[in-house]
Amino acid sequence: MAELTEKIDIKSMLPEELAEYLRSLGQPAYRAKQLFRWFSAGCGSWDEMTNLPRALRQELSERCTLSAPRVLKKQQSAEDGTIKFLWELHDGNAVETVVMRYHYGNTVCISSQVGCRQGCAFCASTIGGLVRNLTPSEMLDEVLFSEKESGLPVSHIVLMGIGEPLDNFDTVMRFLELINHPEGRNISMRHISLSTCGLTERFDDLAERDLQITLSVSLHAPDDETRSRIMPANRGRGVDELFRKCKAYYDKTGRRISFEYAMIDGVNDSPEQAELLARRVKPLAAHVNLIPLNRVDERSFEPSKPENLKRFVNILTKNGVNTTIRRRLGSDVDASCGQLRRKMTREAK
Numbered sequence: 001m002a003e004l005t006e007k008i009d010i011k012s013m014l015p016e017e018l019a020e021y022l023r024s025l026g027q028p029a030y031r032a033k034q035l036f037r038w039f040s041a042g043c044g045s046w047d048e049m050t051n052l053p054r055a056l057r058q059e060l061s062e063r064c065t066l067s068a069p070r071v072l073k074k075q076q077s078a079e080d081g082t083i084k085f086l087w088e089l090h091d092g093n094a095v096e097t098v099v100m101r102y103h104y105g106n107t108v109c110i111s112s113q114v115g116c117r118q119g120c121a122f123c124a125s126t127i128g129g130l131v132r133n134l135t136p137s138e139m140l141d142e143v144l145f146s147e148k149e150s151g152l153p154v155s156h157i158v159l160m161g162i163g164e165p166l167d168n169f170d171t172v173m174r175f176l177e178l179i180n181h182p183e184g185r186n187i188s189m190r191h192i193s194l195s196t197c198g199l200t201e202r203f204d205d206l207a208e209r210d211l212q213i214t215l216s217v218s219l220h221a222p223d224d225e226t227r228s229r230i231m232p233a234n235r236g237r238g239v240d241e242l243f244r245k246c247k248a249y250y251d252k253t254g255r256r257i258s259f260e261y262a263m264i265d266g267v268n269d270s271p272e273q274a275e276l277l278a279r280r281v282k283p284l285a286a287h288v289n290l291i292p293l294n295r296v297d298e299r300s301f302e303p304s305k306p307e308n309l310k311r312f313v314n315i316l317t318k319n320g321v322n323t324t325i326r327r328r329l330g331s332d333v334d335a336s337c338g339q340l341r342r343k344m345t346r347e348a349k
């Protein structure tokens with residue numbers, strides 16, 4: 001085992017690091033380009049890299065890992081074609097990835113951590129806490145192997161699976177560079193959304209990078225009392241601070257923020273909360289995405305009643321807030337965060 005853990009995670013390397021590494025092995029720079037292309041195509045075996053000399057493949061296989069997740073479970077929705085994968089990682093941990101089919105292209109929803117430590121009261125991903133961070137190559141694999149196993153080319157990515165992306169900041173930044181690289185998979189930053197529960201201390205770092213991604217903030221309540229109750233990440237940060245940081249992000253990047261708001265019966269769906277939400281998002285010209293709550297077995301929350309959802313939308317619209325109600329995709333395949341992993345863990349016990 002000791003030997004295994006010392007191996008290099010070569011797929012997490014950026015092309016320039018790869019070139020440097022290959023140089024250290026006495027290889028010409030173009031080998032790095034060849035390798036990066038193989039990695040970005042989701043190649044899971046050294047043997048397939050036939051344009052590389054056999055001796056080099058042998059040497060790399062001794063020094064480096066070549067990750068390839070295994071499909072533990074694949075479910076396809078009969079209703080809308082949504083495909084959900086549960087992957088087994090090299091150490092036996094499992095994460096979920098969902099492929100959704102939208103009119104503008106196939107979108108993959110990926111995880112950034114095994115489990116989550118944010119503790120949102122309505123979410124299945126956080127029930128067992130955080131197990132570990134994913135690596136850049138594991139995040140890359142979620143995209144590449146989903147394409148491979150589904151046969152669906154992906155044009156859009158949302159970081160809305162298991163985990164909190166800003167709690168695994170460096171990895172997520174590297175993943176974005178890898179997936180966006182012109183010599184690799186080259187997925188446009190404009191087609192990528194990053195969702196956060198609001199770890200405000202990382203917003204400036206993110207803004208600094210000036211990426212063309214969409215920042216999605218899981219708000220779920222416009223007042224501290226409710227938000228701190230259902231989202232522990234709000235405690236010690238607060239809604240005022242969150243909106244201050246959102247404004248700074250918007251001012252710096254010019255990119256509009258999108259707010260996610262899961263409608264929970266009797267918790268965050270009152271007319272007063274709709275008014276307050278409208279007042280808060282207006283200065284940001286932000287978009288509000290209302291999500292009918294998905295029921296989670298272990299949680300007692302219920303989705304808002306249709307008439308309350310309607311009332312909420314009307315207040316937002318009346319106030320000029322750009323609002324959408326998210327279509328529910330894949331509800332017959334447990335396609336909401338952490339539900340499948342949770343179910344498999346329970347069954348295994």
Ligand code: SAH
Nearest residue numbers: 123160163164195196197218260262293294
């Ligand atoms: N940690 C990040 C990424 C997870 S994204 C974040 O909090 O944004 C997953 C999105 O689904 C988040 O907006 C999350 O709050 C929401 N979500 C979690 N459980 C849900 C449920 N049961 N019903 C509806 N939305 C849920």
